Amino acid sequence: MSTRTLISWNAMILGYGLHGLGYEAVKLLEQMCEEVGEMNDSTFVGLLSACSHAGLIDHGHYYFESMAPVYDVLPTVRHYTCLTDLLGRFGLLDEAEELLNGMCCEPDVWVWTALLGACRVHGDLERGERAAKQVLLLDPDCSSGYVLLSNIYADAGKSNTSAYLQQLRKSRGVHKQPGCTWIEMNDELHAFIANDKEHPQLKEIWEKLSSLSKQMEEAGYSPSEQIVPSDAHELVEERSSCYHSERLAIAFGLISTPPGSPLYLWKNLRVCRDCHIATKFISKIVGRRIVVRDCNRFHHFKDGSCSCRDFW
Numbered sequence: 001m002s003t004r005t006l007i008s009w010n011a012m013i014l015g016y017g018l019h020g021l022g023y024e025a026v027k028l029l030e031q032m033c034e035e036v037g038e039m040n041d042s043t044f045v046g047l048l049s050a051c052s053h054a055g056l057i058d059h060g061h062y063y064f065e066s067m068a069p070v071y072d073v074l075p076t077v078r079h080y081t082c083l084t085d086l087l088g089r090f091g092l093l094d095e096a097e098e099l100l101n102g103m104c105c106e107p108d109v110w111v112w113t114a115l116l117g118a119c120r121v122h123g124d125l126e127r128g129e130r131a132a133k134q135v136l137l138l139d140p141d142c143s144s145g146y147v148l149l150s151n152i153y154a155d156a157g158k159s160n161t162s163a164y165l166q167q168l169r170k171s172r173g174v175h176k177q178p179g180c181t182w183i184e185m186n187d188e189l190h191a192f193i194a195n196d197k198e199h200p201q202l203k204e205i206w207e208k209l210s211s212l213s214k215q216m217e218e219a220g221y222s223p224s225e226q227i228v229p230s231d232a233h234e235l236v237e238e239r240s241s242c243y244h245s246e247r248l249a250i251a252f253g254l255i256s257t258p259p260g261s262p263l264y265l266w267k268n269l270r271v272c273r274d275c276h277i278a279t280k281f282i283s284k285i286v287g288r289r290i291v292v293r294d295c296n297r298f299h300h301f302k303d304g305s306c307s308c309r310d311f312w
Helices: 006-018 022-035 041-054 057-071 077-089 093-101 109-122 125-138 143-155 159-171 202-218 232-239 245-256 273-286
Strands: 180-185 188-193 263-267 290-293 298-302
Touching: 006 022, 006 041, 022 041, 022 057, 041 057, 041 077, 057 077, 077 093, 077 109, 093 109, 093 125, 109 125, 109 143, 125 143, 143 159, 180 245, 188 245, 202 245, 202 273, 245 263, 245 273, 273 290, 273 298
Parallel strands: 263 290
Antiparallel strands: 180 188, 180 263, 290 298
16 A cells, blocks of 8 residues: 555554454564554554464553553453453453453443353353343343353353353343354355254255364364354254354365365354364365354464454
8 A cells, every 4th residue: 555544554453353363463563663653542442453363462461451551542341341251361350350340331231241241151150140241231132141140150150041141132132143154255245153954955964063073083083062052942953063153064065165275154143162173174174274253353263263363
């Protein structure tokens, strides 16, 4: 570009972050300091997000603490959310909650949801209850507050409490967003949901999934125990992660494209742990690059590994 504006620099930093390229985002910030000499709150949202997606906890700490004294940018709730997310991913839940309680601005539903999501990943029931309480106080219609806490109860073996919470959500008219994955084929967009029964090529898709499952088992794959459950009566179907929307979309892509060609998918929710593991196996078995854009970031699967290095 002949002229690089603050907006274009911020867009590049955010783009690196979405693809898990944290070190590249940091280098770009340093280059930005030399060429532009100014930054704004969006610059640090992109940078802290990049640190979170790449697991750069030391960099994240440094740049958050340096915002006001070094770069003259005051932290907002968005920056606290990014750092809370980063700490939560590392399992530093004590520090994350302490950060949240000591914020210089009023916490919103998103920063509490970040802590609640971390509690779900690390199985912290007591802290999860506190976080969920704050989420639902700030936004009683936030389905994530019910769903994440319900998942924590389910993982802790408290199935009755999990079921009660889901029934409470329904009785209050709070709807959970269903997971959906899209893949484009021949200029046509194909959408899949879990246990999809509507696609015209469903028989071929299931056959492909069955074949892949056998190959994956032979390669050492075993289903993860922590899979996102929804309602108690749907638990069995949900835990049949072989039929999650991203698996169906991948199988459809494999039977619809030439061998060796890459697959590009979009998902409206976070990729579940088991599907993430499975997609790594699939990428190696079929010798394909599989790119999945979920609600948080891009995952580039190739040769049995993911660009996120299992940190997402």
